Amino acid sequence: MSHLFEDIEFVENPLYEAIISDILSKKYSIVEDFFSTEDVTILRQSLLKKHEENAFKKAAIGNRFEETVVRSIRGDVILWMEEAKADASELLFFNKINSLINYLNKTCFLGILHKEFHYALYPKGTFYKRHIDTFQNDDRRKLSFVCYLNEDGWLPENGGELVLYLNENGEETEKIIYPFPGRVVIFESQIIEHEVRPVNTERLSITGWLKTR
Numbered sequence: 001m002s003h004l005f006e007d008i009e010f011v012e013n014p015l016y017e018a019i020i021s022d023i024l025s026k027k028y029s030i031v032e033d034f035f036s037t038e039d040v041t042i043l044r045q046s047l048l049k050k051h052e053e054n055a056f057k058k059a060a061i062g063n064r065f066e067e068t069v070v071r072s073i074r075g076d077v078i079l080w081m082e083e084a085k086a087d088a089s090e091l092l093f094f095n096k097i098n099s100l101i102n103y104l105n106k107t108c109f110l111g112i113l114h115k116e117f118h119y120a121l122y123p124k125g126t127f128y129k130r131h132i133d134t135f136q137n138d139d140r141r142k143l144s145f146v147c148y149l150n151e152d153g154w155l156p157e158n159g160g161e162l163v164l165y166l167n168e169n170g171e172e173t174e175k176i177i178y179p180f181p182g183r184v185v186i187f188e189s190q191i192i193e194h195e196v197r198p199v200n201t202e203r204l205s206i207t208g209w210l211k212t213r
């Protein structure tokens with residue numbers, strides 16, 4: 001039977017395998033250095049340049065078609081990324097994402113057909129209250145993906161922790177995740193409630209979703 005597989009080019013990727021095994025066992029995965037220090041610097045510069053050009057807008061709740069800006073729920077400003085118009089730094093980002101998606105589709109049959117990503121900047125004093133990443137009218141988001149673009153040396157007192165609310169043996173526990181540069185957090189969009197605690201220092205990231213259909 002082995003000849004059936006001879007034509008399929010497949011190289012096992014230990015990093016992606018670790019992500020898959022985490023998600024299967026605990027619904028989330030934390031990956032250090034998904035992006036190298038150089039990649040993070042390039043992506044941070046891209047974010048800051050676009051922010052200086054006033055391209056960001058206040059983030060809304062609801063999907064792109066039913067948006068309301070509610071500052072008491074979320075205070076970040078965002079800019080949606082367009083792969084078709086990606087510059088060199090964004091291509092670097094999308095190349096890594098596409099490689100991960102291809103791997104997930106080959107190995108897990110997740111059927112990821114679409115993706116959406118935005119830059120996010122949380123000004124001092126802002127937060128994103130506890131929520132889930134899917135909408136009543138749209139359940140296509142399967143995996144949430146957050147990548148932190150902060151400077152090296154992010155301190156716990158800077159705030160801005162991502163808190164995942166997990167259910168361990170019927171009890172709710174909090175998984176506290178600091179937004180260290182290069183760190184990526186991936187979790188099941190339809191299951192994991194989470195929040196961003198108030199930030200004391202501007203906090204930079206790219207957030208996105210891998211979607212079906």
Ligand SMILES: O=C(O)CCC(=O)C(=O)O
Nearest residue numbers: 128133146162196205207
């Ligand atoms: O920035 C983070 O850590 C999470 C952001 C988030 O939950 C969202 O944008 O839906």
Ligand SMILES: [Fe+2]
Nearest residue numbers: 131132133194
């Ligand atoms: Fe979220």
